[in-house]
Structure formats: structure tokens, C-alpha cells
Amino acid sequence: VIETALSGLVYSSLLSLMALGITLLYRTTKVPNFAHASFVTLGVYSSYTLYLLKLNPYYGVLLGFVISGLAALLLFYAILEPLRRRRASVFMLMMATLTYDITFFGVVNVYADYLQTTFKVPARNVFLAAADIEIMGLRGILIIAPIVFVVSLASMYILLYKTYVGVATRAIMENPMLASSMGVNVSLMLALSWFLAGGLAGVAGSLYPMYSAGSPSIGIMLIAIMFCASILGGLEHVWGAPIGGFILGYAQTVLISILVSYLGLYWITAYQNMIVYLVLAITLLTIPRGVVSLILRR
Numbered sequence: 001v002i003e004t005a006l007s008g009l010v011y012s013s014l015l016s017l018m019a020l021g022i023t024l025l026y027r028t029t030k031v032p033n034f035a036h037a038s039f040v041t042l043g044v045y046s047s048y049t050l051y052l053l054k055l056n057p058y059y060g061v062l063l064g065f066v067i068s069g070l071a072a073l074l075l076f077y078a079i080l081e082p083l084r085r086r087r088a089s090v091f092m093l094m095m096a097t098l099t100y101d102i103t104f105f106g107v108v109n110v111y112a113d114y115l116q117t118t119f120k121v122p123a124r125n126v127f128l129a130a131a132d133i134e135i136m137g138l139r140g141i142l143i144i145a146p147i148v149f150v151v152s153l154a155s156m157y158i159l160l161y162k163t164y165v166g167v168a169t170r171a172i173m174e175n176p177m178l179a180s181s182m183g184v185n186v187s188l189m190l191a192l193s194w195f196l197a198g199g200l201a202g203v204a205g206s207l208y209p210m211y212s213a214g215s216p217s218i219g220i221m222l223i224a225i226m227f228c229a230s231i232l233g234g235l236e237h238v239w240g241a242p243i244g245g246f247i248l249g250y251a252q253t254v255l256i257s258i259l260v261s262y263l264g265l266y267w268i269t270a271y272q273n274m275i276v277y278l279v280l281a282i283t284l285l286t287i288p289r290g291v292v293s294l295i296l297r298r
Helices: 002-029 036-052 057-085 090-119 140-162 164-174 176-181 186-211 218-233 240-263 265-286 292-297
Strands: none
Touching (some): 002 036, 002 164, 002 186, 002 240, 036 090, 036 186, 036 218, 057 140, 090 218, 140 164, 140 186, 164 176, 164 186, 176 186, 186 218, 218 240, 218 265, 240 265, 240 292
């Protein structure tokens, strides 16, 4: 039971980091970002590359943050910002993120082939549990993932509520045109939001191989669950993402573990993703604005 609870804590922490980026971008740009999948995958291969270079894969947290953040900036400046200036619809911007994700999926596959050719190692089933460290008798990921999540969340809070940059970012969340008329550089604040969102996804991705196996398609496999966590928590509030992430994270670990003990492994593993969507559907039918709306109402 304790092992399952700790596994749920790790998975929930990683899922919350992924969902936090999606919600942040939706609040600032109103664009559902499907390229978030690629940002997670880049984080996975950041850690794996360091591992192949005989370095501690946990350094991938910093490398993943930078690389995925830069990939998000590239998407913003090369594609989304030109489209935004031409007043493209949200649908067009969303399709642009999907196209970018498909392109990066190809790039990561090419890189995986390069790693297999150069290092003669499997690069499509990246699992680094054997390279994990031990802390107080526990696997390092059980301690490090929650700490990284808390530090990231605290940093986001300080940035958004204790700095001028945060005030400007929250201003464009509420009314971009009014913020611009007050002297806020909207384009720069949007770019910062994209960099932070991509970086958070990269951090989560960099830690993922210590928890479970990753591959070039891992981001695509997780993207629906990331969106579910964001929607479940409440897309209109940045802090709803961690709430949704922990609800779904524990639903996918602890709840599934309980169901397996009663119904058997086959039936649950075959339909386990239905549990995620069922939780989301029930929540939206009863709390359409997300779980965080109940907290703010009090």
C-alpha cells in the first residue's frame, strides 16, 4: 500500500508539472497546446543523453528545462506570433501546435535512431531506474520528484505574485488589450509564458524515465491525460492544474491498484484509461468549471 501511495505521489507530481504548463498557456493565449507532448519527450531524451554520457541523469532537470523551454520559444516566435499578428483564429493556432508536435515527433525519432547507431543502445524504451540514486533507503525519484514539483510550484507563485513580470503576466491573462495600453509588452510576456510552460514540461519529462519507460511517443501517449488534468482542475485557474494532476495521478495508481485486486489484472489494464476519462466526465457534469472553482467559492 505504501509503495503504491509513493508511486502515486511521483506520478501525480510529474503529471501536475505537465498540466501546469498547459493551463498557463491556455490562460495567457487561450490556445490548447498539443506541442506540449514534444516538450515532455525532449525532457525524457535530455536525461537519457546525459546518462549515455556517463553523467547523472538528474542533471536532465536543468537540461530538459532549457531545451524544452527553447523549443517552446521557437514555436512561439517562428509560428504562433506571426499567426497571432495576422489575427489567426484559435483553431488555426491550435492546428499549428499540432503540426509542430508532429514535426518534432519525427525529429525525436531521428535522434533516437542516432543514439542507437552511435551508442549501440536501445533508445526507444528509455528506462533509467537502474541509474537512480538511493535516498534514506528509498529510490531517489520517490523523494526528488515531489521536491521538484513543490519547488517549481513555489517558484511559479513567487514569479506570478511577487514580481513585476508576474503582475504583467497576470494582466495579459485578464485583458491583453488593456495590458498593452498600459505599457505591458504583450509579446514578451507571452514568450515568457511559453518558455516557462515548455520548461516545466521538460522538467517532468526529464524525471519520467526514472519512474517509467519513455519513448519518442511518450508525449503523445500522455497528452490526453495532461489535458484531462488541466480541465479537471480548472482551465481558468493556473493553480487548478496541480489539483487535477493529483486527482488523476492517484486515480491511475492507487485506484487502479485497488480495482486490480478485486477485478483482476486483465480487465483493468485493458481499460485503465477509461477511469481517467470517467473521472473527468463525472467532474465536468457536476463541476463544469473544475475542482478549483469549489475552493475559490468558499
